[in-house]
Amino acid sequence: MNSQETDIISQFIPTIISLIFTGLISVVIGIYLEKFKNRLSTIKFSIFNQPIATSSQDNYWGDIKVSHNGRDIKHISVLTFKIENTSNKDLENLKVDLSVDTNSQILGQSGFYNETNTAILLENDHFNYYKNVLERNVQNNQEANLNPNHIIPVQLKSEVDWVMKNKKFHLPVFNRRSEATFNLLVENFNGQVPIGYINIVHKSLRLELKEDSDTELGKTIIYMLIFGLIIYIISYVLLFKEYNDATIPLILTLILGLMYSILGLGVHRFIQFIRKQLK
Missing domain, CATH: 2.60.40.290 (Immunoglobulin-like)
Structure with missing residues (x-):
């Protein structure tokens, strides 16, 4: 196989791969569209x-x-x-x-x-x-x-x-x-x-x-806390790798982040207590 044939094949290979990839994507999209159309x-x-x-x-x-x-x-x-x-x-x-x-x-x-x-x-x-x-x-x-x-x-x-x-x-x-x-x-x-x-x-x-509204709200809050915690921990790890010289501030930030819901609940209960005493 001479160099001219090799150049021709190398020119067609990206096109062939693109056509195959496009065909596969079209099949996958078609399957999902059919499922979307016939979903319950x-x-x-x-x-x-x-x-x-x-x-x-x-x-x-x-x-x-x-x-x-x-x-x-x-x-x-x-x-x-x-x-x-x-x-x-x-x-x-x-x-x-x-x-x-x-x-x-x-x-x-x-x-x-x-x-x-x-x-x-x-x-x-x-x-x-x-x-x-x-x-x-x-x-x-x-x-x-x-x-x-x-x-x-x-x-x-x-x-x-x-x-x-x-x-x-x-x-x-x-x-x-x-x-x-x-x-x-x-x-x-x-x-x-x-x-x-x-x-x-x-x-x-x-x-x-x-489900009743209270149960649904409770599940929403639980999922919100779980996903929020995961995102927070991932962000903390990335920041720690980037700014390893700021270890103590990052650790304090992590502790405050993990305790934010407890601190928020404490402030809320304190405000309720003050309002009750002032009535």
Whole structure:
């Protein structure tokens, strides 16, 4: 191989390497773009229970009776479910399934979008099925009143039990960063606090429990301190290598840096103490 051929090859080698490198980068970017496009959407939820009243018999307070539409019950609560679309996608035709434990039943329900206060209705098929079951149950009760030997069908019992423990809401659209709230009026047969469940079955969707603000703030502070400490130590080592003749000032700076949170807490507590004494 002569020198001219060698020069030609040496001229093409950087171009070939550049093309190969560019191709690999394009493949990697394409893979990540595809993953970004098909990534899961996330909905965060939280459940709150607000007891309204509980029937009881007490020698001190006396007898307390709770009734709903003229029917005596042992305990009634409002279960509140809140969901938030934390993803960057607008979701369509979302079906939210809410249910309660086996010792409870749902007496009423409501749903709305938090931003507009627009009502969210029950899913159409679920609503029609609910009406059909209740109508058949009314007819069955009328037959039982006329005929003492009438036996309630097992299938109907099962259907009534299911529709009284489950509600399906339909959201035509659930925009990104928006929130929705659902309230269930729940009776518990044992006089205890009812348990609520939520489920959303939707393509490329993940349902996560939302942490309360205090827990989330605590984690943020912990991570902030850890990463800040790592950056501080690395900076200290680099400064120590560059200015090794300033050992004592750097060591004092390191000690003050490690104790800054303790000193800040002490000053904060001292200010609180002074303000309390001056009140």
